[in-house]
Amino acid sequence: MNSRDLLKQHISKTITLTDEQFDYFYSHFTPLSFKKGQTIISEGDEVDCEYFVLSGCLKAFFINDDVKMYILQFAMPTWWTSDYNALYSHTRATINVDCITDAEVLCLKSADREKLCAEIHQVEHFFRWRTNRGYVASQKRLLSFMNNDAKKRYEELLTLYPELYNLVPKHLIAAYLGISRETLSRLYNAR
Amino acid sequence: MNSRDLLKQHISKTITLTDEQFDYFYSHFTPLSFKKGQTIISEGDEVDCEYFVLSGCLKAFFINDDVKMYILQFAMPTWWTSDYNALYSHTRATINVDCITDAEVLCLKSADREKLCAEIHQVEHFFRWRTNRGYVASQKRLLSFMNNDAKKRYEELLTLYPELYNLVPKHLIAAYLGISRETLSRLYNAR
DNA sequence: TTAATTATGTGACATAGATCACGTCGGGAG
DNA sequence: CTCCCGACGTGATCTATGTCACATAATTAA
Numbered sequence: 001m002n003s004r005d006l007l008k009q010h011i012s013k014t015i016t017l018t019d020e021q022f023d024y025f026y027s028h029f030t031p032l033s034f035k036k037g038q039t040i041i042s043e044g045d046e047v048d049c050e051y052f053v054l055s056g057c058l059k060a061f062f063i064n065d066d067v068k069m070y071i072l073q074f075a076m077p078t079w080w081t082s083d084y085n086a087l088y089s090h091t092r093a094t095i096n097v098d099c100i101t102d103a104e105v106l107c108l109k110s111a112d113r114e115k116l117c118a119e120i121h122q123v124e125h126f127f128r129w130r131t132n133r134g135y136v137a138s139q140k141r142l143l144s145f146m147n148n149d150a151k152k153r154y155e156e157l158l159t160l161y162p163e164l165y166n167l168v169p170k171h172l173i174a175a176y177l178g179i180s181r182e183t184l185s186r187l188y189n190a191r
Numbered sequence: 192m193n194s195r196d197l198l199k200q201h202i203s204k205t206i207t208l209t210d211e212q213f214d215y216f217y218s219h220f221t222p223l224s225f226k227k228g229q230t231i232i233s234e235g236d237e238v239d240c241e242y243f244v245l246s247g248c249l250k251a252f253f254i255n256d257d258v259k260m261y262i263l264q265f266a267m268p269t270w271w272t273s274d275y276n277a278l279y280s281h282t283r284a285t286i287n288v289d290c291i292t293d294a295e296v297l298c299l300k301s302a303d304r305e306k307l308c309a310e311i312h313q314v315e316h317f318f319r320w321r322t323n324r325g326y327v328a329s330q331k332r333l334l335s336f337m338n339n340d341a342k343k344r345y346e347e348l349l350t351l352y353p354e355l356y357n358l359v360p361k362h363l364i365a366a367y368l369g370i371s372r373e374t375l376s377r378l379y380n381a382r
Numbered sequence: 383t384t385a386a387t388t389a390t391g392t393g394a395c396a397t398a399g400a401t402c403a404c405g406t407c408g409g410g411a412g
Numbered sequence: 413c414t415c416c417c418g419a420c421g422t423g424a425t426c427t428a429t430g431t432c433a434c435a436t437a438a439t440t441a442a
Contacts, residue, residue, distance in 0.1 A: 062334055070337045072330060085327045117319070121312045128308070128319035135322050136276045138329040139263060143253055145336050146261045146369035149428070169389060178337035183429055185391055340398070360419060374399055376421055 003031055003054050003106055010052075010078045014129050015122040025116060025123060029106040034099045041083055041097040049107045050082035051075070056103025057167055061175065062095045071176040074100070074164060080130065100168050150179045151187050194222055194245050194297060201243075201269045205320045206313040216307060216314060220297040225290045232274055232288040240298045241273035242266070247294025248358055252366065253286045262367040265291070265355060271321065291359050341370045342378050 001009070004026055011017070017025060029052070034040065040058065041047060051058070058075040060083070072095060075081035083093045087110050117124040144153055154177055158165055164173065174184040192200070195217055202208070208216060220243070225231065231249065232238060242249070249266040251274070263286060266272035274284045278301050308315040335344055345368055349356055355364065365375040 064338050070334060072334065085330065088323050088327060117316065121315065124312065124315050124319060128315060128322065131319060131322045131326050132279050135326040135329060136279060138326060138333060139276065142329060142333050142336065143261060143263065145333065147255050180430055371400055
């Protein structure tokens with residue numbers, strides 16, 4: 001499927017736009033291609049875009065003072081990603097986004113998103129629901145963190161996103177689960 | 192400040208409504224009073240409202256199979272709370288909301304929120320931004336969970352919401368931090 | 383192809399935090 | 413006033429997970 005249709009199909013799950021409206025909406029997106037390992041957002045950057053993933057897999061991650069990595073989100077096709085904290089509060093990026101595999105994305109400038117939201121009520125509705133879903137997912141992950149041990153969280157992740165198992169290296173899965181790569185290795189090799 | 196002005200001031204930080212629009216908006220809210228300890232949402236309930244806190248303090252919490260409590264959110268004046276997962280996906284409540292102190296709230300039915308969002312573009316804008324902020328806060332808390340030990344999380348909480356220290360019992364703070372009340376006690380008694 | 387990274391497995395040990403057990407204190411119900 | 417229960421403190425263990433060290437496999441670069 002081409003990028004236009006992928007985006008159209010995606011937003012059609014939440015709202016209905018006329019062809020004319022969608023063309024206008026789509027005209028604000030810029031397609032970009034990245035190679036495996038390339039960085040899209042670095043800590044300290046000014047952030048003024050968010051990204052809709054067309055193909056490949058990205059990760060949004062935080063590096064702490066001990067240079068340990070924590071993955072906030074994997075982003076696969078039809079997922080959106082950015083440093084939303086920086087984007088909404090107009091501060092410098094505190095997280096990084098880079099490519100786990102070669103990837104194609106559509107880039108939407110924050111100013112254009114706000115313009116589109118103001119111009120087309122349905123678009124505002126779409127972004128409200130997208131964030132709603134993100135918020136609920138984030139709450140669930142938080143709960144899982146508090147309630148479940150590493151093993152359960154690992155099983156939960158694989159149930160939710162089985163494709164990750166072969167797609168991303170184990171140490172990145174560990175960084176998503178918030179455990180060390182050694183512990184993860186011991187978990188699925190059943191000790 | 193009366194409830195109308197409190198809500199008005201709150202939404203005015205994000206959007207501007209005419210007096211007429213605000214009166215219409217406000218007419219969809221129902222004021223409710225609760226006593227300390229009263230339950231607002233129980234696991235298994237059908238959820239069709241969200242709540243804007245006017246006074247007092249609520250908690251939104253999850254009880255796991257071992258009857259251990261995890262607090263997802265404290266809700267103080269001008270905060271919104273509900274079981275958003277249940278509310279948005281039209282499923283039964285999996286979390287509970289009750290009153291840590293006597294409390295007054297404004298209740299907004301989910302159907303009315305959607306109606307208002309559809310009728311008044313600015314209202315949709317308001318709710319989009321409210322959820323944006325919630326999403327970012329939730330991501331930050333998740334990161335704090337992965338990156339910081341119990342002590343740092345405790346200090347972070349007290350820096351962010353110093354009023355909690357005297358307002359809510361320590362075992363509830365522990366339930367928010369995801370640690371046992373014993374560990375919390377040892378933390379702030381510096382041992 | 384070969385060399386150099388990078389990803390992964392596994393043992394030994396360290397440690398934050400859980401759990402259990404018990405004691406004290408203070409405030410609300412009767 | 414007294415009694416009781418919920419909040420809180422603290423010692424003694426236990427356990428999941430981290431950390432460090434080293435070995436090997438699998439990719440990538442050259």
